Amino acid sequence: MNEHPRDDVLQDLVSGSLDSGATSRIERHLEACPDCRAEVNALRSLVASLGDLPAAVLPGTDLRAGIWQRIDGEAATRPSAASPEDGSVASAALSTPPRLRFATGASRWPLATAALVLIAVTATVSIAIDRGISGRGEPADGAGGERAGATMRAAEARVESAARELEALLAEQTGMLAPATREVINNSLSAIDAAVAEARTALDGDPGNPMLSHMLMAAWEKKLGVLRAASQVPIGI
């Protein structure tokens, strides 16, 4: 495997959701590629730091990962001597468009971080639900409310940090996007930021409120989602 694996494939490797064949291929690549090896080590450290989270919240491989893995794997294993006109996948691989700007090198890291932070947030909320502060549960008060507030604050800090990295990434490129796309992104982020601020203020006054916790995390999740998508927009779109 000569190409660098995609960031979601590395995440799947770290989460252990790749099949044995793909795992072997990626590990062979890692032996020869210090950049990818460093990235995987960083991802493993991050996952280790989230080690107390329940494994059940980790998402399985989705359709997207499966298709990419299948196509990239096939393309990489076909003979490279195929004629460009023969219509084979191997020849198509020669003319495959370049990977998205933010899917290579160091810039993959914030995207991977964002994905893992989302996992962490989901897990944190799951833990909170297990402890009885679900949307259908009764609000926690007193010491319970303070604990719930602390849990939320910790989760929020991680999301906020990932969001800042993605915002910095986006700021470098935003001038090259089409005005209409820029407007969509800016308006969306403004709406989310306002929602986060209002929900946060309300939660400060009522730290054990499960509905507010849910809404605050939902808003943060949307922010990471928009930033992640915006960071991958091609120039001019």
Next chain:
Amino acid sequence: MKPIRRLKSLGPFTFLLLGYANMLLAAVPDRLAGQTLVDRRAAIDADAYIRIHNIAGTLTVIGWDRDSVAVRGTVYEPAGRDGFYFGAGGDVAKMGIWSDDATSLEPSTLDVRVPAGARVWIKTGSADVRVTGVNGGVDVSSVTGSIAVSGSPGELFAETLGGRIDIDADTRAVRAKTASGAIVVRGAIRDVIATSVSGNLDIEGDRFERGSFESVDGDIRYLGNVGRASALDFTAHSGLIDFALPADANADFVVGTFYGEFQDRFGVAARVTGSRLKGQEYRFTLGSGGGQVTVRNFKGRVVLRGKG
């Protein structure tokens, strides 16, 4: 002699016009220089993995009852940029046109036929996407293009920042996400999550088993019944959440608001807890109950009304 006489009778002004027309015709090939007609096909497995790109324009993907993939259309291939690519064989195929720099790109139109059982991954920039008749998985992401999917995909992922998503499907799972685009979801779906920031969500969910619908300031409108075994979850920050339900609906509702208002036009006997200061919760049962509906709205209205 007759044709010459006719030409002479046209006069110098007409020849001038013909000259201009000739110049215009000569200019046309330059304007279309980047355009290429595409017509490719290849045999592939019935459940092949297929990846398709189109940066701008339109993309139509139709599942057919053949073990082959075919693509026809007009692609714009400006000089110095990546052109159309196509490769297929066995259980994989990939095709399309893409560039990391879409500045000044003209639209390409692609019409793709895939085996109905194929698993299809699609990415576009501003190109609109329409997928029908694909029974394998479908995964579509776009920046500003709209996405319309109908049929029975095994599972469906659809994501676009600025475009609209329109889903009419009988499937196991749906994930739909936009920033400003509207989302419409209907059909028979076991597990659906639809989220937007400012786009409106229109849901016809009487045949959904589990559903989660979220927006920040977009409106969410639910039309139809609630299945007896359904679990549906609605969250908005400031948008309206509106339920239009039939008179014979059977569901257990929990509606939470913080600054928002709950407007009952259906005539339910809601048990109210909480306070204006810390939010209120309304619990009520429609009919004999059954379907579980949870609603959260920070400061938008929640409206319950009869259908029709």
